[in-house]
Amino acid sequence: MEIVVVGRHTEVADRFRRHVEDKLAKVQQLAPTAQRVDVEVTHENNPRLSGVRERVELTVRAKGPVVRAEAAADDRFGALDLAMDKLAERLRRARDRRKDHRNHTVVPPVDVRPYDPSTHDAPPPPTPTAPTEPGEAVETTLGDSPVVIRQKLHTAEPMTVDDALYEMEMVGHDFFLFVDVETSRPSVAYRRRGWTYGVVALDTSCDCATPSVEKTA
Structure with a gap:
């Protein structure tokens, strides 16, 4: 199994790599x-977020x-421990789901990676750079403002709502973009209160032209 450690806005020491x-x-x-x-290790420079x-x-x-998990703490060793606890729990759930699938006739898991929220229908910046390869991430600054937009491209295959909710839980997000296998519509599943979820779908086949208005006397 390959382990790839990268740092964003920080250097990663060999000691931490061995610990990982x-x-x-x-x-x-x-x-x-x-x-x-x-x-991925990220360092926040803002002292208010120490x-x-x-x-x-x-x-x-x-x-x-x-399967994804993340956590933050005042040091990266503590953050790694917290993230690992979350990851282990999600891996156990994935393993139990596979066992349950072997005992029942269900659709096997689909290899779908969730979109980063900043990529959805975002217009490309004037200077390169929107990602062109799956898994590639590109950061750009919005004009002269301090706003940084991080875009990431993922592959996607049609799936059921049930599989989309499962994938969402596995990456620990509150929403999940997917293509509904039954309707072929781009859809988003999201977490509501308690154990309830919502699903919003886009009808891309509709005629978006402005309808004419017939005047009457």
């Missing part, structure tokens, strides 16, 4: 088909669905 490898050894036990784990200045995101890529 030791912690992620458990992933192979929970997900034997895991091929790669991406570890309690969560170190963020660690773990992404497990296997033959089944992508």
